[in-house]
Amino acid sequence: MGKTQYYIPVGPIHPALKEPIRVEVEVEGEKIVKVDVKRGFAHRGIEYMGMKRNAIQSLYLAERICGICSISHPYAFVLGSEKALGIEAPPRAQYIRPIIAELERIHSHILWLGVIAHEMGFDSLLFWTWKGREKVLDLLELLTGNRINYSVFMIGGVRRDIKESQIKAIKDTIDFYRTFTEEMKNVFLSDPIYKARSRGVAQLSKEMALKLNVCGPVARAAGLRMDIRQDNPYDAYADIGVKAIVPQDIVGEAKGDAYDITLVRLYEIEQSLDIIEFCVENMPEGKIMAIPNYVVLLSRIKKKAGESIGMHEAPRGEVVHYLKYDGTRDGPAVWKVVAPSYNNINTWGSLLLGAEVADIPIVVAYIDPCLCCNDRIAVVKNRDGRVIDYSLIHKKAIEKTMRVKRELGVRE
Amino acid sequence: MGKLYNFKRSLWVFHASGGSCNGCDIEIIAALTPRYDAERFGIKLVGSPRHADVLLVTGAIPRDFADKLRRIYEQMPDPKAVVVVGNCGTTGGVFYDSYNLVGPIDEIIPVDVYVPGCPPRPEAIIDGVVKAWLKIEKLEKQLEGKE
Incomplete structure (x- = not known):
């Protein structure tokens, strides 16, 4: 008998991975029998740097935790800071924030749809979805001045107002995405090849999802009704009454596989469009910043002590920031970030075990891993x-x- | 842009992401998709450094990653060029005082073109790659002269 088990290292630099992580698998024929995931190649020590800078500088640092969730991290940061410092954002700002956050969700979900198509070897679909994604980036550029890293949030409000002329552009984009989402639903959900490659792949049962502590679309695809916008609403989400999108409401049952998660993400784009429409129509008039002067804001921060948790439902799941201000300096004394991919990567071990080699890219990509978000610690040996x-x-x-x-x- | 005479093939690009925040990475992919469509110039992302002409590096480089980046650079065949995309690879950017990052990328491997921006627009990335192309053109001429 010759050797039957082979060891395949994937990463940290690998064409199937856009970011550095190492997955080590042992295969027997086509079957995977042992999995090990090594992470920590993208650790930058952001929390440590944030605890040495002032709160406004740390906010820009929070934005650069992840370039795709560049609204989610600042959102959680400002919510946590506002609660800790006792500042409240004006109503108009509370309506502008969800608009930007939901636009980001649309671009992130379309990005994922393209990536999963690419991992299945369906490159024409990648190009088509990404062509549609440019439209929302154009709108974000119009509203905030940048395609990625918008720098639009501030403790106690937002930095840019939405003008009357921009509202027309928002409405046009919503109309465009209503038809584009319908087309995407047609392509992804009724295509037999896509169904064959995704049905039953990366299947996560409800019990398993609870045990592994997954969050965001991964948990919702497994049938768990959890969404921070529904369970713990903040800003304008409290007025909207967001409901978590789960497959059992759409097709009757939740299987928790790659097909279901595609379904959840496609319907979430539509939900985001509804939220933006509601916010645009019901936006109150008034100020956009509670304390417009940054020097005054920083001196206020310096005098206040308090601690709090800020939570936001990012496109990938829940982002949680813990912040503590001690009243002696103008920045956070303690800052801790928990990103959604940290929970979701736990699924890789159990899902890859027993799967085939060809399913590795789909299992790896289906949670939409964001490694720069989750490498929050360095292990020293x-x-x-x-x-x-x-x-x-x-x-x-x-x-x-x-x-x-x-x-x-x-x-x- | 000068005329390209010596480099008589498509330009293949390898992308290595260090401690990047993903912002530059998605802009690189966006540069290849239909709106910007870098592939019409023959610029193509490839999966291995062993047949790449240009190395795109994004992000500041964590301590763990520096030797891996050096190995990628050594695996590339001559003539080669390195393009750094984004502020944090160029100077350190917002991460200048981190304990886990080993300086700007030009302290680890030689860099030919810098594309600043956080993140740079896809047009800027394509412009950076074209600048690297001109450099490779020159190197190719020198190699031909030697033969």
Whole structure:
């Protein structure tokens, strides 16, 4: 008997992956028998840098956690900061924020639809969906001044107003996407090849989804009714009454596979269009910033202490930011980010086990992984290859402080 | 743009993403899709550095990733050119004081073209690749002269 098990390393740089991550699988014939995921290649230490800068600078840093969710992270950041500092955004700003956030959801979902088509080897579909995606980027550029990284949110409001002339452009874009989504539904949901490649692939049962703590469209595709906009509404979402989109409402039952998640994402684009339409029609008049002067805002932040959690439903799931202001400096004293991909990557291990090699790209891509979002920690190993844990780092930090104090001759 | 005489084939591009935030990465893909359509010039993304002419690097480079980037650069055949896309690869950008990033990319591998912006527009990325093309053109001429 010869060798039957083979080891395939994928990544950190690999044509199927757009970002650095390493997936190590062992295969027997076509079947995968062992999986290991190694992450942490994109760790930049953003939280640490944010805790040294002031709150407005940290907001721009939050935007650059992820270039695709470049509204979701600032949204969670400003919600958390406003709650901690006791600032409330004016009503008009609370209606402008969901418009930008939902436009981002549309562009992110269309991006995913193209990527999943590409992973199935359906490149013409990738080009067609991405051609349609340019329209929403044009609108975002008109409203915010940039295609990606919009810098439009601020603690206590938004930085740019939506003018009367821009509302016509928003309405035109909504009309365009109503027909484009219908066309996409036709292509994705009734195409026999797409159905054959996605039905039953990456199937996640309801129990499994609960056990693995998944969130966002992955959880909704498995039939769980969870959506922060529904469970814990904020800003204008409280007036709209968003309902989580689950496959059992659309086709009767939730299977939780790659086909169902396509269904959920396509219907969420329509939901986003409804939300934008509602916000545009019911937008109140008034100010867009609670404290328009940044110097005043920073001095207010410096005097206030408090802690809070800001949550937002990003296109990929829930983004949670924990913020603590201690009243001594003008930035966050503690900042912790939890991104949706961190939960969703847990599905890879159990879904890849027993799958075929050809399904790897679909299983990897179906959660829409965002690695720059989730690499929030660096694991440090000592020379023997042992992982250094938190208590040892803490002990070393105390030792170093004592040593520095001795060297400098600090007397207490 | 000068005339291209020596480089008589399509330009193949390999994309390596370091600690990028994905912003530049999706703009690179957008540059290939129908609105901007870089493929009509013969510019194509390929899956391996071993048959690529131009290396596109996005993002600041984490400590873990520096030796991998160096290996990718060494695997590419001559003549080759490196294009850095985005602010954080060019200077460090907003991440200038991070503990896990190893400086701008030109401290790790030689860089020919910088495309600043956060993220740069697809037109700017195509312009950067064309600049790299002109550089490869020159290198190819030198190689021919040697033979």
